Amino acid sequence: MNTIKLSKNRPNLFKLPLLMISFLLMTLSCSKESISDAPVNEVDPSITEILASFNNTAKHGKEKSDDNDVWETDATFEILSVALAKTKLSSVVSKNRLTLLAPTDEAFMAAGITKQSVADIPNIENILLYHVLPQPVYSYDLSSGPATTAEGTDVIVSLSDSGVMINDAQVTTADISARNGVIHVIDKVLMIPSGNLVETALSQAPEFSILVEAASKAGLAETLATGGPFTVFAPTNQAFLDLLEATPYTSLDDIPVDMLQQILLYHVLGGYTFSAQLTNGYATTLNGAAVNVDLGMAPEVYINDSKVLATDVQATNGLIHVIDKVLLPPTMNLVEIAASYENEFTVLLAAATKAGLGDVLMGNGPYPQLTVFAPTDQAFINFLNVANAEEAIAAIETLNAEDLAPILLYHVVEGRVYSSDLASGPVTTLNGDFDLDLSTLSINGTVNLVPELLNVQATNGVIHVINGVLTP
Missing domain, CATH: 2.30.180.10 (FAS1 domain)
Structure with a gap:
C-alpha cells in the first residue's frame, strides 16, 4: 500500500494521534444546495482550476515551480474535469466550500470510464457528489468512520499506519489546498452502495x-x-x-x-x-x-x-x-479438542482434572475464552523423568491439587491469543508472566512452541502446543 503524500505547505499529520478528532460535517440533504456556500478566499485558484492545472502541466510538460503549491503526484484529472463540466457541477465545485475526493484519470479508466463515455454513465451526477464532502476537511480533521457526502450517502474513512482509505480507495495525495476548499487524490472511483x-x-x-x-x-x-x-x-x-x-x-x-x-x-x-x-x-x-x-x-x-x-x-x-467454500467454525471446547488428539495430551487432561480445572477449560468457569500453551505427553514424561504417559499420570495423581494448579495456570492466558497476536517479551498468564522469544519460538529459553500445532481453535479458546512443561 502506498504511503500518503501531502502538499508541501501542509505537515504530514496522519502519523500523529488524531484519531479521536471527529469529522466536522453536518447532516445535509442530498443535493447540490447542501454544499457550504460560505465566503471563499479569492486569491488562490479554485478546486476546478487546480484540477485543470494538473491536466495542463501534463499536456505541455511544464514543471510546477517551488514558490507555489507543489504536489507530489503526476496524476491528471481530465476525465473528472469533463464529468464535472458535462453535469454542470463545475460551478458548484469551484464556488462552494467543500472537499473533493478526486479520482485520477487512471482510476476512471480502471473503472471503464473514459472522457467519451463519462456522460453516458447512469447516475453520474450523484456519483460525482458522492466524491464531495460538503465542507473543507483536511487530513488532520479525519477520523476512522463514516462521513456524509453531498450525495447523502456515507463514505467510510479508515486510518492506519499504511495511510488513509476512503471506502476501498487509497488516498495518494492529501491536502491540496484551494481557495474554496481542499482536494484529496484517490486511486479508485467510489461507487454508491444502493442496497443493504x-x-x-x-x-x-x-x-x-x-x-x-x-x-x-x-x-x-x-x-x-x-x-x-x-x-x-x-x-x-x-x-x-x-x-x-x-x-x-x-x-x-x-x-x-x-x-x-x-x-x-x-x-x-x-x-x-x-x-x-x-x-x-x-x-x-x-x-x-x-x-x-x-x-x-x-x-x-x-x-x-x-x-x-x-x-x-x-x-x-x-x-x-x-x-468459494463455506467456512466451518470449531465445534469442540478446549478439553474436547485436546482429547481428540489420541495419546497426545492424556497427561495434561489428567493433570487438569486432578487440579480441579476441567470445568474451567470447558468454558464453565470465570473465563469464557482461554489460550492454553499445551505440553504434550512427551513433555510431561521428560519433566517428570518417567518412562511413559501411564507413569506420568500416576505421578500426577500423587500431587496435591493446590501444588498442581499453579503450574497448570502458568500455561493459560485469558482470552483468545493467536500466534499473529503474540510479540516477543512477557506474556501474562493466570499465574504470572513467562518470557516469549518469537525469533526462536522459545518460552523462558527452555520450552519451544511447535510451529505446526499453533492456533488450534476450540469453541472457547485456542491451543498452542509446546514441547515442555513451564514452571512458574
Whole structure:
C-alpha cells in the first residue's frame, strides 16, 4: 500500500494521534444546495482550476515551480474535469466550500470510464457528489468512520499506519489546498452502495440465494439487512452445494438451526474491513472464533482454506467479500479438542482434572475464552523423568491439587491469543508472566512452541502446543 503524500505547505499529520478528532460535517440533504456556500478566499485558484492545472502541466510538460503549491503526484484529472463540466457541477465545485475526493484519470479508466463515455454513465451526477464532502476537511480533521457526502450517502474513512482509505480507495495525495476548499487524490472511483447486505447479496452474480436462505432459516437475515455495519465472507451457491455434498446433510433444512447460526456467524466480522485492510493472521468473527487470513499467495487471498473470488462489494450497511467454500467454525471446547488428539495430551487432561480445572477449560468457569500453551505427553514424561504417559499420570495423581494448579495456570492466558497476536517479551498468564522469544519460538529459553500445532481453535479458546512443561 502506498504511503500518503501531502502538499508541501501542509505537515504530514496522519502519523500523529488524531484519531479521536471527529469529522466536522453536518447532516445535509442530498443535493447540490447542501454544499457550504460560505465566503471563499479569492486569491488562490479554485478546486476546478487546480484540477485543470494538473491536466495542463501534463499536456505541455511544464514543471510546477517551488514558490507555489507543489504536489507530489503526476496524476491528471481530465476525465473528472469533463464529468464535472458535462453535469454542470463545475460551478458548484469551484464556488462552494467543500472537499473533493478526486479520482485520477487512471482510476476512471480502471473503472471503464473514459472522457467519451463519462456522460453516458447512469447516475453520474450523484456519483460525482458522492466524491464531495460538503465542507473543507483536511487530513488532520479525519477520523476512522463514516462521513456524509453531498450525495447523502456515507463514505467510510479508515486510518492506519499504511495511510488513509476512503471506502476501498487509497488516498495518494492529501491536502491540496484551494481557495474554496481542499482536494484529496484517490486511486479508485467510489461507487454508491444502493442496497443493504441481503439485497446486495441477492443482486450479485454468482448468486447467493442459498446464503440468504440460510440466514433466514438461522434467524439472521433481519440483522444482516438492518444491523451492522458488518463485513461478510459470502460463500456462493456452489460453495453451499459443495458443503452439502461433503456432509450427511442433504439440504439446509437438515442442518440444526443453532449449528447453522454458528456457521453463518463465523463468516461475519463486525465493522468495515476492506480488502486493503486485510492482513495476515486471525480476524475474530461474530461466532467468537477467528478466521485465518492468508495473503501469502498474493494476488490470491485465502480465508482459512477458502479462496476469495471478489472483494469490496459495498452495501449500505457493510461489505461483502466473495469466497468459494463455506467456512466451518470449531465445534469442540478446549478439553474436547485436546482429547481428540489420541495419546497426545492424556497427561495434561489428567493433570487438569486432578487440579480441579476441567470445568474451567470447558468454558464453565470465570473465563469464557482461554489460550492454553499445551505440553504434550512427551513433555510431561521428560519433566517428570518417567518412562511413559501411564507413569506420568500416576505421578500426577500423587500431587496435591493446590501444588498442581499453579503450574497448570502458568500455561493459560485469558482470552483468545493467536500466534499473529503474540510479540516477543512477557506474556501474562493466570499465574504470572513467562518470557516469549518469537525469533526462536522459545518460552523462558527452555520450552519451544511447535510451529505446526499453533492456533488450534476450540469453541472457547485456542491451543498452542509446546514441547515442555513451564514452571512458574
